[in-house]
Amino acid sequence: xxxxxxxxxxxxxxxxxxxxxxxxxxxxxxxxxxxxxxxxxxxxxxxxxxxxxxxxxxxxxxxxxxxxxxxxxxxxxxxxxxxxxxxxxxxxxxxxxxxxxxxxxxxxxxxxxxxxxxxxxxxxxxxxxxxxxxxxxxxxxxxxxxxxxxxxxxxxxxxxxxxxxxxxxxxxxxxxxxxxxxxxxxxxxxxxxxxxxxxxx
Numbered sequence: 001x002x003x004x005x006x007x008x009x010x011x012x013x014x015x016x017x018x019x020x021x022x023x024x025x026x027x028x029x030x031x032x033x034x035x036x037x038x039x040x041x042x043x044x045x046x047x048x049x050x051x052x053x054x055x056x057x058x059x060x061x062x063x064x065x066x067x068x069x070x071x072x073x074x075x076x077x078x079x080x081x082x083x084x085x086x087x088x089x090x091x092x093x094x095x096x097x098x099x100x101x102x103x104x105x106x107x108x109x110x111x112x113x114x115x116x117x118x119x120x121x122x123x124x125x126x127x128x129x130x131x132x133x134x135x136x137x138x139x140x141x142x143x144x145x146x147x148x149x150x151x152x153x154x155x156x157x158x159x160x161x162x163x164x165x166x167x168x169x170x171x172x173x174x175x176x177x178x179x180x181x182x183x184x185x186x187x188x189x190x191x192x193x194x195x196x197x198x199x200x201x
Contacts, residue, residue, distance in 0.1 A: 001201050002148045003089060004139055004166070006157035007100035007107055010176050011086075011116075011194075014076040015043065021068035022047070025061060044181055046101070046161060048132070073106065078114055081194040086119045088198045097142050098123040099155070099165070101132060121146070133157075134164030139171060154188075156197070163187045174200070 008014040019039055026033045041050045047065070051058055086096055096119055100107055104125035111117040122142065124130055130138040143150060155166025156174040163185055166173035174197065175187035189200055 001089070001092075001094045002097070002142075002146075002153040003094055003197075003201075004097045004099050004142060004153065004155045004171070006133075006155075006159070006162045006176075007098050007102060009043070009158040009178075010156060010162070011082050011098070012076055012078050012110065015039070017072045017076050018042065018047070018069055021065055021072060024068050025065040028064060029057060029061060031056070040181065043159060043179060044183060046159070048101075070106075073110070074113075076110060078116065079194055083114075083116060083119075085194045085197050086116065089201065090119055092201075094201070095146070095148075096120050097146075099133065099138050099142075100124070101126050103127045133161045134168055136165055136169035139165060139169035143169070143171075154201070160185055 005011050008018065019035065022038055022042070023035055026038070038050070050056070051062060090096065098107060098120055100123065102125055104123050104127055107123050107125055108117060111120060124138040124141065128138070130141065139155060142148060143153060150169070150171050154172040154174055155162060155169070156176060157163060158176040158178065160183055163173045163175050167186060173187040174189040174191055175185050176194070177190055177192055191197060191200070
């Protein structure tokens with residue numbers, strides 16, 4: 001099997017840091033927002049969509065948020081089950097790829113720090129010049145460049161747009177649901193813990 005992973009909130013528990021940086025940014029711009037409302041918005045959709053829908057001052061808000069998030073980036077760590085799950089799937093012949101909205105370099109840096117980089121074949125990030133998820137272009141690149149079988153390829157993510165990207169690329173999908181938000185997600189599989197991946201595949 002070939003596994004294409006989302007990064008934030010799927011392999012790494014980065015949302016606490018992202019949320020902290022967002023709330024700090026809201027405060028700086030003197031915008032009053034409830035933390036729970038912000039979390040649901042970015043988890044069910046995206047930060048970019050939030051900026052558009054809430055008419056936040058762009059690009060200043062986005063730039064300030066990313067600066068704060070980068071300061072705290074070193075405090076982001078993988079979920080407890082991430083390494084063992086990746087290793088077990090690789091032992092069975094699996095290949096791992098990452099499709100993320102963060103930059104390629106920042107993703108590799110975290111993986112190297114945590115000893116996970118050797119488990120990953122390739123990364124496509126926000127600076128790779130592909131349309132953002134749910135557009136399937138980046139997944140199609142992995143498939144074409146590495147000659148992957150679509151029937152043996154799966155997209156794993158914690159947001160609706162991850163699953164839509166996988167569906168748009170005609171690969172299998174796994175929705176990592178740790179929040180139990182009531183969403184209309186059309187995924188082939190649903191998991192609440194990464195170790196369940198080993199049971200499915």
